[in-house]
Amino acid sequence: MAFTRSHPSDFLSWLALAREVEPLFGPMVDEEGFHAALRQAIGGEAAFCIRHDDGDALCGGVIISPAANEIVWLAVAERFRRRGFGRALLRGALDRLERRERIRVQTFAAGVAAGAAARRLYLAAGFSDVEAAGANPAGIATVIMQLPAL
Numbered sequence: 514m515a516f517t518r519s520h521p522s523d524f525l526s527w528l529a530l531a532r533e534v535e536p537l538f539g540p541m542v543d544e545e546g547f548h549a550a551l552r553q554a555i556g557g558e559a560a561f562c563i564r565h566d567d568g569d570a571l572c573g574g575v576i577i578s579p580a581a582n583e584i585v586w587l588a589v590a591e592r593f594r595r596r597g598f599g600r601a602l603l604r605g606a607l608d609r610l611e612r613r614e615r616i617r618v619q620t621f622a623a624g625v626a627a628g629a630a631a632r633r634l635y636l637a638a639g640f641s642d643v644e645a646a647g648a649n650p651a652g653i654a655t656v657i658m659q660l661p662a663l
Contacts, residue, residue: 514563
């Protein structure tokens with residue numbers, strides 16, 4: 514399980530992953546703005562992934578914003594869930610963010626059954642809820658979670 518920086522050749526695999534999680538995150542794959550943001554993240558060395566052994570499919574991916582010190586997007590493909598990929602992606606992201614300052618992420622609110630695994634992941638890493646963030650583009654309630662500075 515190798516956490517690595519994404520390359521432009523991963524773009525279509527990122528779209529496949531995004532399509533899989535659209536019911537939870539909202540429309541992305543057909544949105545030109547998402548394409549532009551994804552290309553910018555990949556080109557700006559802010560997109561990281563774990564590739565499947567075949568080298569084409571992504572087991573999961575994470576996008577960070579070093580400037581905002583936050584995790585922007587994290588997803589694991591359905592067939593790779595419950596195997597530690599989410600933890601590996603989160604650990605890799607945290608290693609690339611500034612731990613001497615708080616780190617934030619927007620994720621699913623408590624009580625959102627479909628987001629329970631994501632919440633457990635962040636809670637286990639030391640994040641806690643700091644504020645409600647409203648509904649995401651899929652209409653699902655979200656919160657801002659924060660990891661305290663070291």
